[in-house]
Amino acid sequence: MTERVAIIGGGKIGEALLAGLISAGKPVKDLVVIERSPERSAELVDDYGVRVSDDITDAVEGARVVFIAVKPDAVDTVLQKLSVTDDDGELERVTVSLVAGIPTSRYEAALQAGSPVIRVMPNTPMLVNEAMSAVSPGRYAEDDQVALTVRLLESVGKVMVVPEKQMDAVTAISGSGPAYFFLMVEAMIDAGVALGLTRPQASELAVQTVKGAGLLLSESGLSPVELRAAVTSPAGTTAAALREFERAGLRHAVNEAAFACAEVSAKTARRVEVEGSGQGVQRGVETASEQQ
Numbered sequence: 043m044t045e046r047v048a049i050i051g052g053g054k055i056g057e058a059l060l061a062g063l064i065s066a067g068k069p070v071k072d073l074v075v076i077e078r079s080p081e082r083s084a085e086l087v088d089d090y091g092v093r094v095s096d097d098i099t100d101a102v103e104g105a106r107v108v109f110i111a112v113k114p115d116a117v118d119t120v121l122q123k124l125s126v127t128d129d130d131g132e133l134e135r136v137t138v139s140l141v142a143g144i145p146t147s148r149y150e151a152a153l154q155a156g157s158p159v160i161r162v163m164p165n166t167p168m169l170v171n172e173a174m175s176a177v178s179p180g181r182y183a184e185d186d187q188v189a190l191t192v193r194l195l196e197s198v199g200k201v202m203v204v205p206e207k208q209m210d211a212v213t214a215i216s217g218s219g220p221a222y223f224f225l226m227v228e229a230m231i232d233a234g235v236a237l238g239l240t241r242p243q244a245s246e247l248a249v250q251t252v253k254g255a256g257l258l259l260s261e262s263g264l265s266p267v268e269l270r271a272a273v274t275s276p277a278g279t280t281a282a283a284l285r286e287f288e289r290a291g292l293r294h295a296v297n298e299a300a301f302a303c304a305e306v307s308a309k310t311a312r313r314v315e316v317e318g319s320g321q322g323v324q325r326g327v328e329t330a331s332e333q334q
């Protein structure tokens with residue numbers, strides 16, 4: 043992995059990618075972060091010893107892969123700067139967006155004609171090399187560029203290649219999914235405290251339970267239904283708890299949450315367009331849903 047990689051946006055997901063790539067053995071000298079916040083830049087330099095620049099044009103020079111990890115509203119500004127940077131023809135730079143809700147067509151329309159673009163939906167467990175990343179190649183991405191992107195992302199977790207029309211659904215399950223589990227764990231800890239445990243006790247019990255349950259799910263080869271049945275004794279404690287979850291409509295709540303998430307993702311490009319974050323990069327805009 044000697045290809046130079048630039049990460050535009052050193053926030054939560056940009057840092058997760060940076061940390062994951064470094065811990066997977068990517069030499070720090072082959073990485074550069076472009077970050078506009080001076081405080082954030084200083085943190086990244088201190089924590090990772092990585093080069094951090096506030097100049098996109100300078101920093102992406104010589105990079106084979108340019109990850110974009112800014113909020114959707116900041117994408118057009120980044121694209122405007124990227125569109126006037128020279129791509130060394132031999133390098134065949136590929137732009138890889140980690141941004142929710144913005145279709146590859148928007149990048150392709152804003153960058154130089156024929157620029158290869160790949161859209162990715164990662165998640166924050168990338169920080170501990172356990173990401174789930176979904177990858178959708180844009181229309182000009184070559185197979186070797188997709189393979190390189192997949193290889194980089196595989197060094198920080200699992201990768202699934204999906205058609206771009208599935209990206210809103212992917213965002214609703216794996217992209218935002220970690221937050222659903224953190225909310226569940228928060229609620230479990232609060233319940234433990236209500237039952238008389240100290241907060242540290244409840245926290246240790248809940249966190250290890252989620253970790254163990256996650257490992258069982260990924261390593262046992264059993265389905266969630268089978269694993270749940272194995273915990274649930276007839277007329278026992280678990281059955282009593284699960285009955286309350288069903289009565290409170292947990293499945294319905296999860297379904298509604300996922301649909302709300304996917305809807306926001308599908309409407310992101312249009313929202314950014316209407317709210318006018320971009321500075322003139324408005325060509326060829328369509329939402330992910332419109333692409334289907």
Ligand SMILES: NC(=O)C1=CN([C@@H]2O[C@H](COP(=O)(O)OP(=O)(O)OC[C@H]3O[C@@H](n4cnc5c(N)ncnc54)[C@H](OP(=O)(O)O)[C@@H]3O)[C@@H](O)[C@H]2O)C=CC1
Pocket residue numbers: 050051052053054055056076077078079082111112113114116119120140141142143163164165166217218
């Ligand atoms: N967080 C998550 O779990 C996931 C996030 N994503 C996607 O990743 C993207 C980033 O999210 P997240 O990391 O949470 O956001 P953050 O706000 O934490 O990070 C974005 C960073 O980019 C910086 N930035 C903005 N514009 C520029 C620019 N022109 N040049 C350089 N740096 C810039 C921001 O600086 P400043 O603060 O000054 O604006 C900020 O530090 C989003 O599009 C999101 O959809 C995808 C999957 C999961």
Ligand SMILES: O=C(O)[C@@H]1CCC=N1
Pocket residue numbers: 142213217218
């Ligand atoms: O909340 C968000 O918009 C981003 C995208 C997926 C996870 N976080």
